[in-house]
Amino acid sequence: MTKQPVSGTDKIHPEGAKCIGACDPGEQIEVVVMLRRKDAEGFRQMMARIDAGEAPAQSVSREEFDKRFGASDEDVEKIKQFAAQYGLAVVRADPSTRSVVLKGSIDAFQKAFDVKLERFQHHNIGEYRGRTGPVNVPDDIHDAVTAVLGLDSKPQARPHFRFRPPFKPLRGVTPASFSPVDLARLYAFPDSDGAGECIAIVELGGGYRDSDLSAYFSKLGVKAPNVVAVSVDSAKNAPTGNPNGPDGEVTLDIEIAGAVAPGARIAVYFAPNSDAGFVDAVNRAIHDNTNKPSVVSISWGGPESNWSSQSISAFNDVLQSAAALGVTVCAASGDSGSSDGVGDGADHVDFPASSPYVLGCGGTSVTATAQGITQEVVWNDGDQGGAGGGGVSGVFALPAWQTGLQVARAGGRQTPLAKRGVPDVAGDASPITGYEVLIDGDDTVVGGTSAVAPLWAALIARINAINGSPSGFVNPKLYKAAAAFRDITKGDNGSFAAxxxxxxxxxxxxxxxxxxxxxxxxxxGHARVKASQ
Incomplete structure (x- = not known):
C-alpha cells in the first residue's frame, strides 16, 4: 500500500529541543484525524459573504450546517477501516466536527502513519513526545484527511495571565484594582445579565473549585452563574491547588465572565495542552448541541512560529465554522509585547488571536475615579511586568475589513498594514490596574490579556441576550464602528505604538x-435562524 504525506505535517520542534530516547512502544495514546467538508465549494462561497460582512450573524443552523458541511459518512467509514487495519480503536467518530479520535499503542500509530515517535526535552516546556518526518496516510484516504493531530504531545499554548508583581511599577502608575463589575460599569456595558446565553471557556489544564466561585460571587453580591465542566479527550476539571499554575487561568476566566454575565451558563471545556486538545476543545464547543454557546473565550495561545502549518490550518478551519454558526470567538493577544516572548529579536503575534476569524483582545492600563476612566494607555509594564501582545501576522492575509489601515511603529514611522493585524479590540490588562479575583482560597489581583477575552465574551453575551440572537462574526461590523471605541493613543508594546x-x-x-x-x-432582514440553534 502506497502512502502520501499529509500537507503541512513537516514538524517544527522548538529551538533547543533535544531527543532523549525512544518512547515506550506499548504506551496508549489518542490521535485526532480531521476530515474534509462535504460541499466545500458551498462553504467557500458562504465564507466569502461572511468575510465581507454580507451574511447574517448565524448563516446556517447547527442542524443545517452538519448536513451540508460536516464530514461524509463515506470518509468516516474509510478512517474506521484504516484504523482496524492497524489495530487502532475508534474512540469517537463525529461527522459534525469532522473528527475521528483513534486510540492505540505508539507502535501501532508509528506503523499506521509512517512516523517515528521519540521523547524530547526542552528547557522551557519540559519533556514531551515528538515525531520525526511527515505524517503519511494511504492513497485512498489522502484526499479525505486534512490533519492528523496528537501524535506529538508538545504543550501548544500558555495561559496569558499575570499576577500583580511585587516590584514598584514603572512610570509612577498608581496601583489600583477593579472588580469585573466595576469595569463593566466603567466601559458602559449595556444592562443585561446574559440570561439565556452560554459562554464557552476553553482551558488546557488546571481547574476550579466550587468553594472559590461561591465565595467570590457572594462577596461581589452577584448571583452565582451556572458553571458546568465539559471533558474533552479525557481531560477534566482538576484543580492543582497552585494559584500560580493553570488554576489561576481557569478561575479568573470563570469569575470575570460570570461576574459580568451572571445569567449566562458558563461551560468550561477542559482539554489536554496539545494542538490536538486545543483544536478539539474549540471544535466541540462550537458544535455542542447541549450547551449551545454563542460566544467562546480563549485565554491561551502561543506564537505563530510555534505551530505547524497543519495545526494552524486545522484550527483556523474550525474557527471558520464558528463564524458560519454565529459563534463569536474572543482570544487573548498575549502578555509579552511585540516579541510574544520568542526571544529571537523579531516581532511575533499570538495564535489563535491572529486568526482572522477571532476577535483578538489586547491590553490597556486604566486609571479611573468614581466618575469614570481618566486615562487609558497601552499596557506595557516593562520586561518584568508584561505588555499587551500585538503586531502583524506572518501567516494570515489581510482581511477585507482591515484594508487601508496603517501600522504605527515605535519611533513614529507608519507603514501600510499588509497582512492580518492583531489585536482587534482591547481592555484593562495591566496587573498594576488589575482584576480582583479569588483563586485557590486567596484574594488576589491579576492582569493579562487573558482577562480581556472573558470580559469581551461577557459583553457579547449581554448583547446577544438583549438582541435575542447571536452577534456572530463581529469583526466586519466593529471595523465600521470606530466611534463605538475609546481610542487609545498613548504607549507602545515594544515595536508598535498606539x-x-x-x-x-x-x-x-x-x-x-x-x-x-x-x-x-x-x-x-438578518433574522435569527431558529432551526436547532
Missing part, C-alpha cells in the same frame, strides 16, 4: 459598551 484609529497594540480601542451593542444590532 495611534489614532486602529493600532497594533490596542486594536480599535477599549469598548463603549452601549455603542458596541448598537453596532452589533441585527440588520433588517
Amino acid at each position: 495611534a489614532s484609529g486602529w493600532d497594533a497594540c490596542t486594536g480599535l480601542g477599549s469598548p463603549d459598551g452601549g455603542k458596541i451593542a448598537a453596532a452589533l444590532a441585527p440588520a433588517a
Whole structure:
C-alpha cells in the first residue's frame, strides 16, 4: 500500500529541543484525524459573504450546517477501516466536527502513519513526545484527511495571565484594582445579565473549585452563574491547588465572565495542552448541541512560529465554522509585547488571536475615579511586568475589513498594514490596574490579556441576550464602528505604538459598551435562524 504525506505535517520542534530516547512502544495514546467538508465549494462561497460582512450573524443552523458541511459518512467509514487495519480503536467518530479520535499503542500509530515517535526535552516546556518526518496516510484516504493531530504531545499554548508583581511599577502608575463589575460599569456595558446565553471557556489544564466561585460571587453580591465542566479527550476539571499554575487561568476566566454575565451558563471545556486538545476543545464547543454557546473565550495561545502549518490550518478551519454558526470567538493577544516572548529579536503575534476569524483582545492600563476612566494607555509594564501582545501576522492575509489601515511603529514611522493585524479590540490588562479575583482560597489581583477575552465574551453575551440572537462574526461590523471605541493613543508594546484609529497594540480601542451593542444590532432582514440553534 502506497502512502502520501499529509500537507503541512513537516514538524517544527522548538529551538533547543533535544531527543532523549525512544518512547515506550506499548504506551496508549489518542490521535485526532480531521476530515474534509462535504460541499466545500458551498462553504467557500458562504465564507466569502461572511468575510465581507454580507451574511447574517448565524448563516446556517447547527442542524443545517452538519448536513451540508460536516464530514461524509463515506470518509468516516474509510478512517474506521484504516484504523482496524492497524489495530487502532475508534474512540469517537463525529461527522459534525469532522473528527475521528483513534486510540492505540505508539507502535501501532508509528506503523499506521509512517512516523517515528521519540521523547524530547526542552528547557522551557519540559519533556514531551515528538515525531520525526511527515505524517503519511494511504492513497485512498489522502484526499479525505486534512490533519492528523496528537501524535506529538508538545504543550501548544500558555495561559496569558499575570499576577500583580511585587516590584514598584514603572512610570509612577498608581496601583489600583477593579472588580469585573466595576469595569463593566466603567466601559458602559449595556444592562443585561446574559440570561439565556452560554459562554464557552476553553482551558488546557488546571481547574476550579466550587468553594472559590461561591465565595467570590457572594462577596461581589452577584448571583452565582451556572458553571458546568465539559471533558474533552479525557481531560477534566482538576484543580492543582497552585494559584500560580493553570488554576489561576481557569478561575479568573470563570469569575470575570460570570461576574459580568451572571445569567449566562458558563461551560468550561477542559482539554489536554496539545494542538490536538486545543483544536478539539474549540471544535466541540462550537458544535455542542447541549450547551449551545454563542460566544467562546480563549485565554491561551502561543506564537505563530510555534505551530505547524497543519495545526494552524486545522484550527483556523474550525474557527471558520464558528463564524458560519454565529459563534463569536474572543482570544487573548498575549502578555509579552511585540516579541510574544520568542526571544529571537523579531516581532511575533499570538495564535489563535491572529486568526482572522477571532476577535483578538489586547491590553490597556486604566486609571479611573468614581466618575469614570481618566486615562487609558497601552499596557506595557516593562520586561518584568508584561505588555499587551500585538503586531502583524506572518501567516494570515489581510482581511477585507482591515484594508487601508496603517501600522504605527515605535519611533513614529507608519507603514501600510499588509497582512492580518492583531489585536482587534482591547481592555484593562495591566496587573498594576488589575482584576480582583479569588483563586485557590486567596484574594488576589491579576492582569493579562487573558482577562480581556472573558470580559469581551461577557459583553457579547449581554448583547446577544438583549438582541435575542447571536452577534456572530463581529469583526466586519466593529471595523465600521470606530466611534463605538475609546481610542487609545498613548504607549507602545515594544515595536508598535498606539495611534489614532486602529493600532497594533490596542486594536480599535477599549469598548463603549452601549455603542458596541448598537453596532452589533441585527440588520433588517438578518433574522435569527431558529432551526436547532
